[in-house]
Amino acid sequence: MVFVDFVNETGWSSNGWVFFIGFLPALAVQGLFDSATHLTDELENPTKQVPIVLLSSPTISILVGIPIILAYQFCNIDPYSMLEPVGGEPLVQLLLNATSSLVLTNIGISLVIVCFAIAGTSALVSWSRHYWSFSREGACPSHQL
Structure with a gap:
């Protein structure tokens, strides 16, 4: 029952906390699409390229992600196997x-x-640009050394 029942067997008493903890992987993926904003100094036409990236990345993620999530949820024939997943990873058991x-x-x-791995690389590039x-603006500690 994909849209009817919500079963909280995590041990957490608050369904809100369970929702937000389950939402973290989606935030990890969506939180890195802004890396293009940190590369604006290196782009030829950032006023055109950055908005395209910022708008197309979440749009593509939504258009691809929602059907995949729904397909997996409707095809999950044994939801209780998710309580003791293969290798301790629920995603592996879901697949x-x-x-x-x-x-x-x-x-x-x-x-x-x-x-x-690609998202990790994007995070590293984003951090290095920050x-x-x-450093360029002299805002780092000990920048005068």
Whole structure:
């Protein structure tokens, strides 16, 4: 029952906390799309390129993510297996329940790992640009050394 029942078996008493904890992976992915704003000094036409990135990234994520989430939730034939997932990772168990195939589960998890590696690189670039900007403006501690 995808849209009807909400079962909180996490041990947390507040459904609100459970919702926000479950929402964290989505925030991790969506929170990094603004990296283009930190690269504006290096772009040829930032007034055109940055808004395209800022608008297209969440739009594509929504258009692709919602159907995938719904498909996995409707294909999850054994939701109670999520309480003791394979390898301790609920996403792996969800993919295994939805696809019933170890090969497709491994491919799906490999794609997730690649996406997080790209997001990690984006976070590193974003952080380095922040640090560079602060250094350039003399806002870092001991900038006169």
